[in-house]
Amino acid sequence: MKRWNTVLGKVVLCVCEIIVGVLLMADPIVFTSGIITAAGVVLLMMGAFTIFKYFRMDPLDAQKEQGLAKGICAVLMGLFCVFQREWIITTFPLLTVVYGVVILLTGIMRIQWAADMLRMKKEQWYMAGAGAAVSVVLAIIILLKPFKSTIVLWRFVAVSLIIGAVIDLVILVFINQVKEETLPDSKGDGMYGNNK
Numbered sequence: 001m002k003r004w005n006t007v008l009g010k011v012v013l014c015v016c017e018i019i020v021g022v023l024l025m026a027d028p029i030v031f032t033s034g035i036i037t038a039a040g041v042v043l044l045m046m047g048a049f050t051i052f053k054y055f056r057m058d059p060l061d062a063q064k065e066q067g068l069a070k071g072i073c074a075v076l077m078g079l080f081c082v083f084q085r086e087w088i089i090t091t092f093p094l095l096t097v098v099y100g101v102v103i104l105l106t107g108i109m110r111i112q113w114a115a116d117m118l119r120m121k122k123e124q125w126y127m128a129g130a131g132a133a134v135s136v137v138l139a140i141i142i143l144l145k146p147f148k149s150t151i152v153l154w155r156f157v158a159v160s161l162i163i164g165a166v167i168d169l170v171i172l173v174f175i176n177q178v179k180e181e182t183l184p185d186s187k188g189d190g191m192y193g194n195n196k
């Protein structure tokens with residue numbers, strides 16, 4: 001049961017990456033504006049809750065937590081995100097760097113996945129390794145920003161997310177197919193069964 005929950009979690013993550021990639025490809029500015037607005041709304045809610053909590057607490061405890069100052073800062077940041085999202089997008093093309101860092105981190109997670117499979121002597125480790133290599137290369141390209149147009153860079157980020165997610169889904173399907181075929185003979189030989 002735990003194995004299926006892990007697989008399901010990875011599938012959901014891959015599907016989310018594909019959706020984000022498709023939305024970025026369709027209209028990167030609108031999608032990023034939506035993300036910034038959503039972040040602003042979350043900050044507003046957190047700030048309002050922190051301020052409310054400050055006035056409900058004992059004065060000495062409230063003084064230690066500095067809840068009023070934190071709440072006001074969160075509310076101001078939230079208002080800025082909601083009402084100045086276009087300014088954020090035009091002033092900070094570094095948002096593409098954030099996407100690049102996310103892809104790089106997922107690539108590093110895939111390196112871990114490949115290394116784990118290699119150490120457990122699973123024949124299909126090279127598939128996870130290839131996925132990790134692709135993710136890292138795409139992330140490095142995004143972070144180096146060799147594109148003249150920001151729109152081209154956004155599109156490349158979108159394609160990178162989709163490619164990474166599709167590679168993960170293929171690996172998951174292949175590995176689970178191998179697991180099912182070897183399950184009766186595995187006798188508890190590790191997480192993936194004995195695929196030698």
